[in-house]
Structure formats: C-alpha cells, structure tokens
Amino acid sequence: MGKINVLFFIYQMGGGGAARTLLNIMNNLDRERFSVTLVTLNFEGSYEGEVEEDIRFIKLETKRLSRSIFSLARIIKQENIDLVFSTIPRVNTIAIVANRLSFSKAKNVVREADNLGGSFVVNLQLLGFGAVYKLAHQIVSLSEGVKENLVRRYKIRGSRIQVIYNPVDLQRISDKMDHGIMEPKHKELFHTDDKVIITAGRLVPQKDQRTLLQAFAKVNEQTKSKLVLLGEGPLKEELQQEAARLEVADRVHFLGFQSNPYVYFKHADVFVLSSIHEGFSHVIAEALATGTPVVSTNCKSGPEEVLDKGKYGFLCEVGDVDEMASKIQHVLTLSPEQRASLIERGLERVQDFDAKQIVKQYETLFLHTLKRS
Structure with missing residues (x-):
C-alpha cells in the first residue's frame, strides 16, 4: 500500500496559532505512512522557514480565498490527494467546496479553532459555515468548549465532532x-x-x-x-x-x-x-x-x-x-x-499536549476517515 497523500490548506503560514498548529501536525506526521503537501495563498508567512524540507509547498497565485477554489480543486485532482485538512471557518469552506469541485476521492477534515459567536449577524454566518461543514467527512474541535459551541451555534451533531487538543512541539x-x-x-x-x-x-x-x-x-x-x-x-x-x-x-x-x-x-x-x-x-x-x-x-x-x-x-x-x-x-x-x-x-x-502524542491522534483520525464510505 502506498503512502497516504494529505494536503494541508491555510491562507498563509503566518504568526498565528492556526499556522503553528498546522506546522506541528505536518512536521510530526509519520513519513512512513503519509506524504504531505502544503498549499497557501500568495503570502509570505513567518513560519515558512520551519516547514520540513520533505513537505511539498505550493503557493497559489492569488491572495483572495474566493479566487483559490478552482486552483485548489485542480491540485487536489492532479496530486491524487487522499485527504484535505484545513482550519479557520472561511478556509474550511473553500477547502470543502474545492474538494467537491475536484471530483476526486479525497475526503475533508476540517478543524474549528475558536469559540466564535455573539451578534445576530455573526451567529447567522456561523449557521452558514455549519451548513457547509456538514459536507465534510470529519470535524475536529480543539477543545470541549469549542465542540459545545459547534453544536450550539453551528448546529452540528456532537457525534460528528472529535476533540483533539493542539499539539505543542x-x-x-x-x-x-x-x-x-x-x-x-x-x-x-x-x-x-x-x-x-x-x-x-x-x-x-x-x-x-x-x-x-x-x-x-x-x-x-x-x-x-x-x-x-x-x-x-x-x-x-x-x-x-x-x-x-x-x-x-x-x-x-x-x-x-x-x-x-x-x-x-x-x-x-x-x-x-x-x-x-x-x-x-x-x-x-x-x-x-x-x-x-x-x-x-x-x-x-x-x-x-x-x-x-x-x-x-x-x-x-x-x-x-x-x-x-x-x-x-x-x-x-x-x-x-x-x-x-x-x-x-x-x-x-x-x-x-506533546506533539508526538497529539499527532498520533490525528494519524488515527485520518486513517479512520479514509476508511469510511
């Protein structure tokens, strides 16, 4: 059996917590089982220098998420990607839509990273994200509190969400x-x-x-x-x-x-x-x-x-x-x-929260997600 091709998608490898989490997961995945591709928009990110050399790093030619859909879909198809991992609501939405448009076998794992909500407009947006999230094959929450928020504000069933804490390297x-x-x-x-x-x-x-x-x-x-x-x-x-x-x-x-x-x-x-x-x-x-x-x-x-x-x-x-x-x-x-x-x-x-321990949980999750029909 060949290696599983995992594509990580984020708008940039900047200085925030989401980029740091992706960095820790990508760098620590078992290379005997997983081949890793990183795709970002056309930004310079402060964590780029810490991406392991064996990770294929692709920058799209646009700086706008809305214009990245078809380019991302093409990469998913051409690179024979098995699983697309993303984080942050708008990025997750683009990743799910792009994967659908790729007409490939790839499955989506989306990660929710914050406890969002508050105003009527924001809560309405979260319902919209939740509707798209339901098209993903697996949802990850980085804490029990965020999981509760996904159930309450995004209207996602708790049984579809797995809590995995952030990996700390x-x-x-x-x-x-x-x-x-x-x-x-x-x-x-x-x-x-x-x-x-x-x-x-x-x-x-x-x-x-x-x-x-x-x-x-x-x-x-x-x-x-x-x-x-x-x-x-x-x-x-x-x-x-x-x-x-x-x-x-x-x-x-x-x-x-x-x-x-x-x-x-x-x-x-x-x-x-x-x-x-x-x-x-x-x-x-x-x-x-x-x-x-x-x-x-x-x-x-x-x-x-x-x-x-x-x-x-x-x-x-x-x-x-x-x-x-x-x-x-x-x-x-x-x-x-x-x-x-x-x-x-x-x-x-x-x-x-040691990355070696947490990333094993992600590896197990990825394998279980790929086994689903």
Whole structure:
C-alpha cells in the first residue's frame, strides 16, 4: 500500500496559532505512512522557514480565498490527494467546496479553532459555515468548549465532532530555549531587579491587551515591574497611547513578532493572557513548557481546560482589571518553594499536549476517515 497523500490548506503560514498548529501536525506526521503537501495563498508567512524540507509547498497565485477554489480543486485532482485538512471557518469552506469541485476521492477534515459567536449577524454566518461543514467527512474541535459551541451555534451533531487538543512541539520549544538568541537590545529588559510580565499575541480586540495594561499599572504601583508585549497588530498605537495615559509608557515594551518567543518567556516572571475568547490557547501551553507561571482570563473556552480549572495556573474573569492585577501580584510574590511547585506542575501538564502524542491522534483520525464510505 502506498503512502497516504494529505494536503494541508491555510491562507498563509503566518504568526498565528492556526499556522503553528498546522506546522506541528505536518512536521510530526509519520513519513512512513503519509506524504504531505502544503498549499497557501500568495503570502509570505513567518513560519515558512520551519516547514520540513520533505513537505511539498505550493503557493497559489492569488491572495483572495474566493479566487483559490478552482486552483485548489485542480491540485487536489492532479496530486491524487487522499485527504484535505484545513482550519479557520472561511478556509474550511473553500477547502470543502474545492474538494467537491475536484471530483476526486479525497475526503475533508476540517478543524474549528475558536469559540466564535455573539451578534445576530455573526451567529447567522456561523449557521452558514455549519451548513457547509456538514459536507465534510470529519470535524475536529480543539477543545470541549469549542465542540459545545459547534453544536450550539453551528448546529452540528456532537457525534460528528472529535476533540483533539493542539499539539505543542516540546522538543522544538526546548531546542529554541537552549539555542535561541535574544536580540541584544532586548536583553537588558530582562537583566533587571524588576519583575517582568510578558504576553504574546496579535494586537487586536480579541486579545484585550488594554485590560492587561490597566492591570499592569496597578501591579506596578505595588511591585516595580516591566510589561513586555510580543506581537504586531492594528491596535499598537492605541495601546501605546493607553500606556501613556496610565503613566507607565516607560515600563511597557512592544517588541513586535518574535519567531522565537520561548527565549523571552523563560526569562519572564509570569505570562499573562488577557483574551476575550480563545479556542484552546496554544500560547499558554507553550508558556508552561518554558517553565513560566501563567495567569489567564477564564475566557471561552481553552484556558480553563489547559489549566484544568486553575490547577496549573491562575484564572481571572474576562475584562476584570482588579482580579487580573491581583492574580499577577500573587504570582510575583510567591515564595521560591511555591513558585518551583507551580512550575513543576505546569511542566507535567504540558506533557499531555506533546506533539508526538497529539499527532498520533490525528494519524488515527485520518486513517479512520479514509476508511469510511
């Protein structure tokens, strides 16, 4: 029996969690059984350099999803693809339609990565995505909370959804911590008696860094601290203005996207996630893997599952400045023994998300999907 041809489709291999998840799955698939093709739109992505050399990487000539359908369908047919894997609602929709138009034997596996919903218009869109998802051969949810949302808002039967947590490439994180080099101009931020609070993520409303800035200002009144933000996004200037309004601009540092955030995480005293919603929250699992204590909002739906209701880190309500500040302050004032215990528990927890273990679940899922008529 020949190798199974799996095509991964995403709009770009950018700096987000979806691209990182695809990277971890693709790079760790058993090459004795699977041959891998990656297809993206015509964008430059920050993770492209980390795609394994034996993966066939095809960029379509368009930057618009709607114009990628026929090109993707042609690749599915010509490359004799057995299974098409995609993530993110609009990308999933295009992947399903393209596969149908390819008139091939290929089957679709779509992954839902976030806890979406809210307004009437958004909920109506999700019903539309759900209608298309029902044409897929398998649906993957990256947490129990996201599965519940798929059932409630997308109107998909729970029996059609399998929960598989995000794969965290622990070996890669360890290598990057051990051999990664921080930019010289950034080193002095960490060589200090001040406490260092760090976060990472796009500077967008979903991540709610405004609440984090306000909580940081309160923490800094009690404990001399610095706040380091890794990530780019449209809210950067607005957040800088907020830091100035709070009179902490000189203690807040926007370092932009870093391809190796782990070397930064490991030198921080606490990692904070302030999101309004998440699917799994890959980044807090990665922070645990670097031995950095975590404070996170208890947003729908990932952090509570990753931190097991607070067993492996601290949870606070979304948008609650005072509670976030209190939890951060608590971590910063732990005794050495308490801090060591918290770190040890976090390192144990993240083993549950090790890419080698999670990717085996994906391999099993792919094989079962292909056996269905």
